[in-house]
Amino acid sequence: MSLTNLREQIDAIDSELVSLLNRRAEISLQVGKQKAGEPNVRIFAPERERDVIQRVLALHSDGALPKDALVAIYREIISASIALQRPITVAYWGPPGTFTHMAALQRFGSSAQFHDASNIPSIFGEVERGLADFGVVPVENSTEGVVNYTLDMFHETELKICAEIYINIAHQLVSQAKSIADIKRLYTFSQPLGQCKQWVETHLPNVPIVETMPTSRAAERASEDPEGAGISTEKAAEIYGVPILQPHIEDNANNRTRFLVIGRNEPPQTGRDKTSVLFAVKNEPGSLGRALRAFEDHNVNLSMIASRPTRNVSWEYVQFADFQGHEKDEPVQRALAELRKHSIYVNVLGSYPEG
Numbered sequence: 001m002s003l004t005n006l007r008e009q010i011d012a013i014d015s016e017l018v019s020l021l022n023r024r025a026e027i028s029l030q031v032g033k034q035k036a037g038e039p040n041v042r043i044f045a046p047e048r049e050r051d052v053i054q055r056v057l058a059l060h061s062d063g064a065l066p067k068d069a070l071v072a073i074y075r076e077i078i079s080a081s082i083a084l085q086r087p088i089t090v091a092y093w094g095p096p097g098t099f100t101h102m103a104a105l106q107r108f109g110s111s112a113q114f115h116d117a118s119n120i121p122s123i124f125g126e127v128e129r130g131l132a133d134f135g136v137v138p139v140e141n142s143t144e145g146v147v148n149y150t151l152d153m154f155h156e157t158e159l160k161i162c163a164e165i166y167i168n169i170a171h172q173l174v175s176q177a178k179s180i181a182d183i184k185r186l187y188t189f190s191q192p193l194g195q196c197k198q199w200v201e202t203h204l205p206n207v208p209i210v211e212t213m214p215t216s217r218a219a220e221r222a223s224e225d226p227e228g229a230g231i232s233t234e235k236a237a238e239i240y241g242v243p244i245l246q247p248h249i250e251d252n253a254n255n256r257t258r259f260l261v262i263g264r265n266e267p268p269q270t271g272r273d274k275t276s277v278l279f280a281v282k283n284e285p286g287s288l289g290r291a292l293r294a295f296e297d298h299n300v301n302l303s304m305i306a307s308r309p310t311r312n313v314s315w316e317y318v319q320f321a322d323f324q325g326h327e328k329d330e331p332v333q334r335a336l337a338e339l340r341k342h343s344i345y346v347n348v349l350g351s352y353p354e355g
């Protein structure tokens, strides 16, 4: 078959695709109008989005289009669909090019409006004050563990966790220096440094660390300092025009970070949900053990628990925990009731579809 003929076939398919996409958009506008009339139904429906994506993946069977590409296309279709209903603003930990920016783009697509906040408390603040509809914050990394800056914010917010995002994390050593031996300073901070610890200890053993947050700021500093290097994302290296001297310096090839979407949505039960809680146990022997037994007794699977000091009383801790199930599921309700018996307080931070 000739090239002209093949291109004619592509043109014919595109005509069908465009008309189908327009039909989908018209229906999405109608959905938006219905939602506007119902008080607790929100524009962003992460549980429905997961169903849509799973359904198209099932339809795909073994088609030629890579599955990741199909998911990316649908993320953009849904992103445009949300923007049609009402433009939404998403605050993330900037400047542009951070992993949080990449996670926000992956989840909300390019039709959302993004705003870069200068630190994690500002993201919470922007959503609380209504300047952004949602915020995206990092919560844990598969190599480095929890992000304390984020966990500590949940003590003082009334926002809810409404979705989670997982992304693969690759770190690049960016520098204008000709070789690794010429580097005199390394711009980075605890999280990326911890994920590249072995590489840095082997290749930059005596190089002083200049604490710089977040990753894209490290790329910016490296772009201004001919003898400096930064641990950065690929996107930030591109934005600040600083060469990648050594790609993939992360110690673990399966390095992943989990992000949370915070806002005022409270997604319904789907049968595959997660719940996050903050609780403080009574200061008496065995209380944490008894509190945790509440989950075991009711067959609720705890996926993460982290202790953080309370800010007001020394040596007192609050626990941040994630478990499978929705706040409205019966076993979860029973586990929470028992947890409350052993705790000074329990704050449910949100139930959301498992990522």
Ligand SMILES: O=C(O)C(=O)C[C@]1(C(=O)O)C=C[C@@H](O)C=C1
Binding pocket: 028, 031, 032, 043, 044, 045, 046, 048, 049, 052, 077, 078, 081, 082
């Ligand atoms: O089903 C809805 O609630 C919609 O608004 C439609 C739609 C979509 O385009 O598929 C758009 C936004 C929601 O987050 C989920 C799905």
